[in-house]
Amino acid sequence: xxSVAQPEDQVNVAEGNPLTVKCTYSVSGxxxxxxxxxxxxxxxxxxxxxxxxxxxxxxxxxxxxxxxKSQTSFHLKKPSALVSDSALYFCAVIMDTGRRAxxxxxxxxxxxxx
Amino acid sequence: KxxxxxxxxxxxxxxxxxxxxxxSPISGHRSVxxxxxxxxxxxxxxxxxxSETQRNKGNFPGRFSGRQFSNSRxxxxxxxxxxxxxxxxxxxxxxxxxLTDTQYFGPGTRLTVL
Numbered sequence: 506x507x508s509v510a511q512p513e514d515q516v517n518v519a520e521g522n523p524l525t526v527k528c529t530y531s532v533s534g535x536x537x538x539x540x541x542x543x544x545x546x547x548x549x550x551x552x553x554x555x556x557x558x559x560x561x562x563x564x565x566x567x568x569x570x571x572x573x574k575s576q577t578s579f580h581l582k583k584p585s586a587l588v589s590d591s592a593l594y595f596c597a598v599i600m601d602t603g604r605r606a607x608x609x610x611x612x613x614x615x616x617x618x619x
Numbered sequence: 620k621x622x623x624x625x626x627x628x629x630x631x632x633x634x635x636x637x638x639x640x641x642x643s644p645i646s647g648h649r650s651v652x653x654x655x656x657x658x659x660x661x662x663x664x665x666x667x668x669x670s671e672t673q674r675n676k677g678n679f680p681g682r683f684s685g686r687q688f689s690n691s692r693x694x695x696x697x698x699x700x701x702x703x704x705x706x707x708x709x710x711x712x713x714x715x716x717x718l719t720d721t722q723y724f725g726p727g728t729r730l731t732v733l
Contacts, residue, residue, distance in 0.1 A: 609662040612662075
């Protein structure tokens, strides 16, 4: 079985400050990890993924995420938040020996204040 | 390249009716997956098709079905609609159907069951 936890329902950050959106996972094999963002009345937009290799993954719009196997975490980060980053963020996992079906976390709403 | 398209974008149905949703994947993509998004259950996997074959299925009742055509376009059908089927239905396409492939999502179809 596989699961993803996003412990914060909402994260508030001031524009220009760094942001972190947390994600932890539980799988019985090796994880493939993904971050998506959803704007109101829109589908999910892919940000980045970790498959193997370098633990620091860089993605779209200045976002990056760090894979930490010992802490089973894959936190999303950005050095300087923009008001336009305000949206709903989802972490998702697929297990390397599992089926091709993303298991999503519950989502974290990011609010960036001007 | 055009993204994933879904039609219609909005649907209103009454209990007991059936509905068909359509998804056109990104050109060249052969895998199509469907997900249901609700405020209570979050994002849940429905099924995945690859080369016109259903490869994976989530934990949904048999009222939910789908198919994929030779041009990779996919349809999802829900029969005997219930109030709890009200949701945003998202389609995602992938290039070759590997576990590591990125799934690109469409804008979704918002289904309201009255």
